[in-house]
Amino acid sequence: MRQWLMDVSLIDGWLPVTVFVIAVASAVALLIGAIGGGRNGQGKQDGHVRLIVLPLVVAAISGAAGYTLTWLLSDVFVVFGVGLGPRVMAWVAVGFAAVGYAVAHIALRNGMMRAIAALLVVSAILATAIGIDQSYGEYATIGSLFGDDSYSQANLTGLVKRKDLISVSQWRGQVADGTIRNIPSNGTVSKIDIPATESHFKARKALVYLPPAALAEGKRKPALPVILMMSGQPGSPGRAFQAGGIQTMMDGYAKSHDGLAPIVIAADQLGDDSHNTLCVDSKVYGNAFTYLTRDVIDWAKNNLPAAQDAKDWAIAGFSQGATCSLQIGVNHPELFGTMIPTDSEIGPTNGTRQEMIDRFFDGDVEAYESQVPINAIRNRAPTHQTLIMGAGEEDAASARNIRTIAPVAVKAGMHVTAVESIGNAHDWHAVQDVLRYGLAVFGYDTGLSDVRPNLSDYPNLKRVAV
Known part of the structure; x- marks a missing residue:
């Protein structure tokens, strides 16, 4: 069982696909839920601003902040010794945006929607890590993360x-x-x-x-x-x-x-x-x-x-x-x-x-x-x-x-x-x-x-x- 787990691919196969699907499905569920729950008891539309627009604004700001931070560390201060490349910076931006979107929903929602938002936080972080790894091609399997090989x-x-x-x-x-x-x-x-x-x-x-x-x-x-x-x-x-x-x-x-x-x-x-x-x-x-x-x-x-x-x-x-x-x-x-x-x-x-x-x-x-x-x-x-x-x-x-x-x-x-x-x-x-x-x-x-x-x-x- 342990060796099977260590041999699971991070580059392709069921694990990356599952993580990406969960992240996308969670984000879509939150958006659909927000659209469906945007009308308040008086039939007004102000709920749409709170449940739809605000999380999207937070996502945009978070994504821009993530991209800017990564660009500064990579290309301006060269903290890593080499440039990280646009694909990695794009993955970080997407990850920041998804987490920002999810956190906004955690703050605004309750019940099942809050649980879905929490799931999005976890899956978005994992998806970003896998995406960055795929960009580098550095770690092929879970085992390689721990220096394990077959x-x-x-x-x-x-x-x-x-x-x-x-x-x-x-x-x-x-x-x-x-x-x-x-x-x-x-x-x-x-x-x-x-x-x-x-x-x-x-x-x-x-x-x-x-x-x-x-x-x-x-x-x-x-x-x-x-x-x-x-x-x-x-x-x-x-x-x-x-x-x-x-x-x-x-x-x-x-x-x-x-x-x-x-x-x-x-x-x-x-x-x-x-x-x-x-x-x-x-x-x-x-x-x-x-x-x-x-x-x-x-x-x-x-x-x-x-x-x-x-x-x-x-x-x-x-x-x-x-x-x-x-x-x-x-x-x-x-x-x-x-x-x-x-x-x-x-x-x-x-x-x-x-x-x-x-x-x-x-x-x-x-x-x-x-x-x-x-x-x-x-x-x-x-x-x-x-x-x-x-x-x-x-x-x-x-x-x-x-x-x-x-x-x-x-x-x-x-x-x-x-x-x-x-x-x-x-x-x-x-x-x-x-x-x-x-x-x-x-x-x-x-x-x-x-x-x-x-x-x-x-x-x-x-x-x-x-």
């Missing part, structure tokens, strides 16, 4: 022997001639304790996606490309998978590519939701950089059917994780051939520039500056890495960051595609749009597919001129 712990140590691996092209050939059969329909996702042997970083469990080709019968497995994926902050490996829709995306890709898809490792670059490590080694939160670039990569190459060359490795992320993917990817072309950041910051962000220099870099200005993506790109030029950089169309700050960073990458010799996710903001919907296209490019570049992706086939994305 992924099982696994031990993948020594899953394959390197001498048994074959190339992707060999795999495709053997599938074509019938040598390889009985490929599973779907891949698997497992929780993994990746040993922090070098870094001693206190990371939470990683999630590892293995595509069907890695699970097929027989010891011969293809050496697969790998995507190292990072959530934003606050965030976790579980949120990267659930909100990012990674398993569904990868399984869908594998179904049309002989069971082939990248291995995806969602590693913990934070250690805790409240920690912004800047993805560097520091005395503040520990050696996040060494964990990602030594412990995680070495473990994957030694234990999974993972390709060894940098050209077969991509690093991706959202928000803070996107910034990390840029600064690490650009500074280490020997590790990553492709970067897929979505809604990246202009540089590492945890306090003021001077505060970061003092806390995380022991006062070393040059060390801090080397982590700012545009500086790292210039320092490493020329480089022929692939950069697929995206942002939500309605995330003005991240869109500006694209227009700042991407031209520098082009000048440095990178293969750059800059895109915006239409109608989305600083949210996981944008991540899914960008990652889906990035997967197609990465798959083509690493030989998983013979079909060169065309951006016009991804209607949710539009190209940004750089």
Whole structure:
């Protein structure tokens, strides 16, 4: 019963529909009741002003106040670090309006109508919360609100022997001639304790996606490309998978590519939701950089059917994780051939520039500056890495960051595609749009597919001129 409850979807299905229906039905019932009860005992119409007009006026004022407050916090004072986007502000306005309407009725009505108004307060708050969550795509299930997921712990140590691996092209050939059969329909996702042997970083469990080709019968497995994926902050490996829709995306890709898809490792670059490590080694939160670039990569190459060359490795992320993917990817072309950041910051962000220099870099200005993506790109030029950089169309700050960073990458010799996710903001919907296209490019570049992706086939994305 508990697991059933934890698995209930917040994005679609019966729960959101039920909450929305209750909220709308309650509001309509109050309005109909007010119209029906507007005539007083003397047959006068002054009851209409009290029962119909006044709650609507309160609703309008409340909605305007909610929108204005959210706009100030989001776009003027930037309390959340990023803009919330018009959809979220609209949901807040609707929620404030509905609650204001209900409270007015609670004050003016009695009996059953007052009970319906109270129901509207509760359902309106829940509907607003669900609507905002749907706008972000952050929490997919009730369980995800509490950090709960259905992924099982696994031990993948020594899953394959390197001498048994074959190339992707060999795999495709053997599938074509019938040598390889009985490929599973779907891949698997497992929780993994990746040993922090070098870094001693206190990371939470990683999630590892293995595509069907890695699970097929027989010891011969293809050496697969790998995507190292990072959530934003606050965030976790579980949120990267659930909100990012990674398993569904990868399984869908594998179904049309002989069971082939990248291995995806969602590693913990934070250690805790409240920690912004800047993805560097520091005395503040520990050696996040060494964990990602030594412990995680070495473990994957030694234990999974993972390709060894940098050209077969991509690093991706959202928000803070996107910034990390840029600064690490650009500074280490020997590790990553492709970067897929979505809604990246202009540089590492945890306090003021001077505060970061003092806390995380022991006062070393040059060390801090080397982590700012545009500086790292210039320092490493020329480089022929692939950069697929995206942002939500309605995330003005991240869109500006694209227009700042991407031209520098082009000048440095990178293969750059800059895109915006239409109608989305600083949210996981944008991540899914960008990652889906990035997967197609990465798959083509690493030989998983013979079909060169065309951006016009991804209607949710539009190209940004750089």
